[in-house]
Amino acid sequence: MESLSTGIEGLDVLMDGGYPKGKGILVTGPPGAGKTILGLHFLHRSCLEGRKCILILTRELTEDILNQSRSLKLDLKPFLENGQLSIRNVFEDKMNKIKFVSKFGKGLCSVDTDIIEYLSAISSEVDAVVIDNIGVMAINYDIKEFADEFSSISIILLKHECTSLFIMDEDSYNLTHRLAGYMAFGLIRLMSQENFSSGKTKQYLYIEKMRSKAVPVKYSIFDITPEGMRIITGMK
Ligand SMILES: Nc1ncnc2c1ncn2[C@@H]1O[C@H](COP(=O)(O)OP(=O)(O)OP(=O)(O)O)[C@@H](O)[C@H]1O
Ligand SMILES: [Mg+2]
Numbered sequence: 001m002e003s004l005s006t007g008i009e010g011l012d013v014l015m016d017g018g019y020p021k022g023k024g025i026l027v028t029g030p031p032g033a034g035k036t037i038l039g040l041h042f043l044h045r046s047c048l049e050g051r052k053c054i055l056i057l058t059r060e061l062t063e064d065i066l067n068q069s070r071s072l073k074l075d076l077k078p079f080l081e082n083g084q085l086s087i088r089n090v091f092e093d094k095m096n097k098i099k100f101v102s103k104f105g106k107g108l109c110s111v112d113t114d115i116i117e118y119l120s121a122i123s124s125e126v127d128a129v130v131i132d133n134i135g136v137m138a139i140n141y142d143i144k145e146f147a148d149e150f151s152s153i154s155i156i157l158l159k160h161e162c163t164s165l166f167i168m169d170e171d172s173y174n175l176t177h178r179l180a181g182y183m184a185f186g187l188i189r190l191m192s193q194e195n196f197s198s199g200k201t202k203q204y205l206y207i208e209k210m211r212s213k214a215v216p217v218k219y220s221i222f223d224i225t226p227e228g229m230r231i232i233t234g235m236k
Pocket of ligand 1: 031033035071224
């Protein structure tokens, strides 16, 4: 099966070339675990390789993510400017709509911007998609609605043969009974373990599943450097 580079050398080795092409991978983990950084590596590498990419943000400001990418030497701005990358921000769009509708006396409930709405207009040229963070759907919907919404998103992306990363915070993942993990083609979990006596934290990347690929080493230790994520152990 063809793969797309993750943008992280050690992770490409672990996954025999990278993410399975055209498939959807769920990335979950606690706050600050490195989920967004994993997404930035993938987008940056895909853009460097000339692919067309989309980043959908649901919780963070576009400016903050662009600043983070620049500080990690994974600058996405040039690709945004040359049109290779497009960024849609559900959160900012919502804020703008609220500002607008509140003038007419309506509130937050009357406003809903949808990830599906963005994706239904997706061009067939798009190769790589990152959605950071689909956890908002766990709050806005009940479990059945969440499953429907996640399937719809996955199907749209599969039909367009987009290699996709679905980033989901761990609390939302657990709140939705880890359903997205069953539904996705692959599942990567980031976790950390603190050693209170030494004051050090070990960070782990766990490839829980990757259909179609034999993953000989599932647990790896990684760290986050000024150049982003680096796999320390777990190389084949
Ligand atoms: N530019 C940087 N240089 C060095 N370390 C960084 C940099 N940006 C982030 N980090 C470190 O990497 C950690 C992970 O960042 P990241 O934004 O990927 O977390 P996350 O899993 O997406 O968290 P959240 O769930 O809050 O969105 C941060 O907590 C921070 O300690
Ligand atoms: Mg994040």
